[in-house]
Amino acid sequence: MHKLMGRAVCGLSLAGMVFLTATAVFAAEQGSDVPDGVVLKSLAVFPVGVAVSAGDERRSLFKKTDQQALINRQFNSLVAANIMKMRYLHPAENRFTFDDADALANYAKEHGMILHGHALVWHPDYQVPTWMKNYSGDWDAMLNNHVEQIVRHFAGRVASWDVANEVIDEKVPAAYRPSLFYQKMGKSYIEKAFIAAHAADPAADLYYNDFNTESVPSKLDFMLGMIDDFKARQIPIHGIGFQMHVDVDYPSIAQIRKSFKAVADRGLKVRISELDVAVNKHKNLTSLTPAVAMAQKARYKEIVTAYLEEVPAAQRGGITFWGVIDGETWLSGFHKRAEWPLLFKDDYTTKPAFDGVVEALTGK
Template sequence: MQKHTKILLYLALGLTPILTSLAHAQTDLARADFDGNRKVDIQDFLAFAAAFGKTSSEEGFDSRMDFNGDNTVNIQDFLAFVAVFGQSVELKDLADYPVGVSLQTKYLTDDTRVSIVKKTFSSITGGWEMKPKPISTGPGTYNWRRADALVDFAEANNMQVHGHTLLWHNAVPTWMENFSGDDAAFEAAIKEYITTVVQRYRGRVVSWDVVNEGIDGTGKVRDNLFSQRMGNDYIARLFQYAREADPDVLLFYNDYGTSQPWARAKRAGMLNMLDDFQTRGIPIDGVGLQMHISYKSPDISAIRETIDEIVRRGLKLHISELDIRINPDGDLSEPTQERLELQKKRVIEIVTAFHQVPEAQRFGITIWGIADPDTWLIQAGRSQGRPEWPLLFDDHLQPKPAYDGFIEALQNRGH
């Protein structure tokens, strides 16, 4: 080993504990993984040492190692490299868009889950805490405790927050259901609610799902409390109220099943609504496709078709609630390697389709839960009593082949 390489190695070993806390502020972790093995290790160090001292005019100069861009691989670049030496490259380090996870406050006291979230993801979506039912305790009265806890956690860990959701027919506070005033008073109360919530988190929440699942299976506005009290154009007015409350926040419409064979009418209804909004100048920035799918349905061509329709309208795309069932027919009592590999293949298909969206329209991909035991399919009884394993981490909180598939799709972009 050359003398300067030994000196750099000794310095690296001594400085790493000091600089690790500054890693993400100083260095692109994925960039420092020169050999692409998902860890900044001794092989990367030896490659860096071989280029140390080189300028852009010399043979052997490698621009990947010139972290500060001054055309020389020097001591500043060495300090940047040391800051991430020994660390693993995770999903958020490889992606040039937010990779998110739905999170509930009950998991904030679970050290293992918190560690997974902090290492793996760059964005969080409230799984329940930012919906109307837990926040709004009465007209003009609010319980911010759990929503604040999620936003505080995200800010403490340099993560963005996607707000989910301002209104959803399945998370209606009791006072809204029992509201005794006339329809105009009801709408005024809803506007006050939206204004208060959006303004509270202005500058802290980058985006909101304004309405969740507002179109029914026939393609019409869903018959619910809000359409009954405010009329079928209520969705447009809610987007306007949200924009008035925060001119800078991104506003999304979020829905499920729009690529399923049974949902052609629903997808057409959603697209017609988007066209109407754009014609009338209703403020909308993007669409969330929930992507609760299985390893075998819907076909990836149908998913791409839906994505293309959103892209064609110039809107941002959020794969907003991704999970992939491997037991939709109930034929498994435990996951098999074959199904886990098919789940991995499905992840690769979805992530690859997302990468074909123009960069400016890629809002992000959010996984709907941390680990398999946390899935809403089990907790909300939506698996019909069948066991299910739809997420990236298993029952033991270890990464699954699906996680590796996400990594592979990120590493193979453009290949």
């Protein structure tokens, strides 16, 4: 961003530089030409979603009811940030707990929203139920039961699932992540999860979801190889989720476009599944400056534009933003830094980033 700005002001007079800075400040404060009252979900024929906390979580939309009006107005798709993961839904071998997820499914139905399920199989130690770590029985039967019970319970209420999440290690050369599931079952656990999910709900779209597949070529290539193998053997997979936790200046838009197109060319659906745009990777910001806000706006616009141009309409599984307001982003805690990666300020007003998405969706 700083290099781009440097080239832009090269040769300007001091007065011109002052004017440019003042213009950026005004634009960041006032937004673009996007009119008041714009609703994201009305601008797209594909789902426009947001990740929400739910259940007993501190930031649950059932507790922070002030968020509901914004969520209901702007989005037509929801995904649970946590409560539909393994350790929440299946805390003991013979016990499933659906209450919180059922409440979210009911909320989605009441407000005419699609619910996307996240995620049936995921590797982190803190997400794998303790009983699974100690399991010594038939792993094939156990995993099949885990997937089928959950998917069958939500059949007709959950439109799509992240069946397997982050199974690829991005070391060079890329390989399957040596997770507990891989250690117990080899790579077959991935396809077996897809087969079980399809058996439980043939109408649901089934996705593989991962991070950095839009930025690390070796990881993208490994994923494409897995997809091609699944398709050749008729393993039921319908789409790929690109998480897209990106920076304002990385990865290149050319690489993002290449990644979207590679999946679309294989006939699969493409979701931007967890989108946020970080701006403070160097930890040099204490607030979102007007210039950085405008750079973030441009970044959101180019990402959504790339999605529209590289993915045919019938293959657009949707775009989901990973959170509502900046003050609740997961990035601040994960990276231990201040961040402002989302579309809305903490007072629920829009940022220039919102305008960037609107301009892409409307072709401005």
